[in-house]
Amino acid sequence: NGWVKVNQNWYYVTPSGRISQDKWEKVNGSWYYFDKNGVMLSKTTVGAYLLGSSGAMAENSWVKIDQNWYYANEYGKYSQDKWEKIKGTWYAFEQNGVMLSNKWKGSYYLKSSGAMAEKEWIFDKAYNSWFYLKANGTYAAREWIGAYYLKSGGYMAKNEWIYDDYYKARYYLDDSGHYVSGTYKIDGKEHLFQKYGQWISEVSTEGGFVKGQYSKTIFLDPGHGGRDSGAFYYNVAEKDLNIQIYRKLRAKLEELGYKVLTSRDSDIDVDFKTERSRMVNKTNSDIFISIHFNATGSSYSKASGIQTYSYSDEPDYPSKINQYWHNHPDRMSESKRLAAAIHSSLLAETGAKDAGLLESSFAVLRETAKPAVLLELGYMDNFTESQQIRDSHYQDKLVAGIVKGIQKYYAGK
Incomplete structure (x- = not known):
């Protein structure tokens, strides 16, 4: 045998x-x-x-x-006709037993080796698109992977606009799929984007402003954001209060027909020294309003009330990017007029203590080439006032005061 x-x-x-x-x-x-x-x-x-x-x-x-x-x-x-995990890697087989490769099976992609793609990018020639396969093997969709956006169906966005509901912002993805930032030309027009890609506006070719000429465009600046929380007292961060007021204010202004631009619409880092001013200076906005809340820095503060600031030229703090406009008489006078209009309306609507109509050389006031004000809407380290300023009904009063002040400004009062 x-x-x-x-x-x-x-x-x-x-x-x-x-x-x-x-x-x-x-x-x-x-x-x-x-x-x-x-x-x-x-x-x-x-x-x-x-x-x-x-x-x-x-x-x-x-x-x-x-x-x-x-x-x-x-x-x-x-x-x-099944999935099989072999030596720690997933494979898929057809009804006749043939291992799948270079093709999709549902939301999963089998590479040339047959191994299921995980935590990696793949380019599918059939769809002429990049896809990202997550740790569980499914393709990413309607989400960001780093600086890239995957649309419905998993296709990587490129050479197109997208709107992100989570961040409530528009983005433009270039030919590589990366979001653009700074200034970027699209269809022959310059657009301005934040550092992390959020669209701000089309870039104005005019610069500065002309006294008495208005586009009814308002630039709102919710102070702080991202790693910079601002003041933090009684379990609330200033950056969060600022964005709450901004969102209520934006909605009301848009309801009244104003166009609203912003330095941030979500919890992101924006440099306070010049970045916010660079943003507004490239737009056709009429005015700039920076939203903040106050704090003395001491425990159990009794300080209270609202402060409104316009710009004061201080030689020890020269302008870095706004040498022409920072102390221009028209900008200075219009900033003071805007500050007075908003301050008086805020006090009338809220009944808050008058903590001062003041002047300062804050960077956002110094480097902005438009009439600009900075609002301190209440003291976070005063327990009683801290509870008040986080109350939605009181926030509505703050917003009403700001809106009425803006309307007085546009009316020439």
Whole structure:
């Protein structure tokens, strides 16, 4: 008994002297299959079982047949119409047992090796698009992966605008798919974007402002943001109060027909020294309003009330980017008029203490080329006032006061 090779085919002779035909035979611990002519089969399937190149039934191993890969489990059965985790990697198999590769299976992508893509980018020529496969293997959709945005269906956005509901902002993705920032030309027009891609406005070609000429465009600056929380007292951060007032104020102004631009619409970092002013200076906005809340820095403060600031030129703090406009008489006078209008209206609407109509050389007031004011809408370290300024009803009064002040300014009062 033993193996016999005839014309490139292998046969097995049993102890009785007969060749094995049309049956399975276990030889030296391995299973083999012989057809009706007694020829040992190899690199094929028999029923649910997979035979390797040696003819032995495959166990926990891969077999390549006619450029296709198959996998057999410990019992020799090949995987069919299922997912299989092999040595820590997921693979998918068709009904006929062929391993999938270079194609999608639902929300998952099988690479050229057959391995499921995880935490990586892939380019699909069929769709001419990049996709990102997350840690669980599904494609990212309607979300950011770093500086790139994946749309519905997983396609990477490029050369197009998108609106992000979470950040409530527009973005433009360039040809590489990366969001743009700073100034960027789109269809022949310059646009201004924040550092992290949020669109601000189309860039004005005029610069500065002309006294008495209005576009009814208002630039709102919710102070602080991102890593800069501003003051923090009684479990609330100033940056969050600022954005709450900004959102209420923006909604009211837009309801009245004003166009509103902003330095931030979400919790992001924006440099206070010049970045906010650079943003507004490139727009056609009429006025700039920086929204803040106050604090003395001491425990159990009794300080209270509203302060409104306009610019005061201080030689010790020269302008960095606004040398022409920072102390221009028209800008100075219009800033003071805007501050007075808003301050008086705020006090009338809220009944708050008058903590001062003041002047300062704050960077956002110094470097902005438009009439500019900075509002301190209440003291966060005064417990009683802290509870008041976080109350939505009181915030509505603050907003009403700011709006009425803006309306008085535009009316020339």
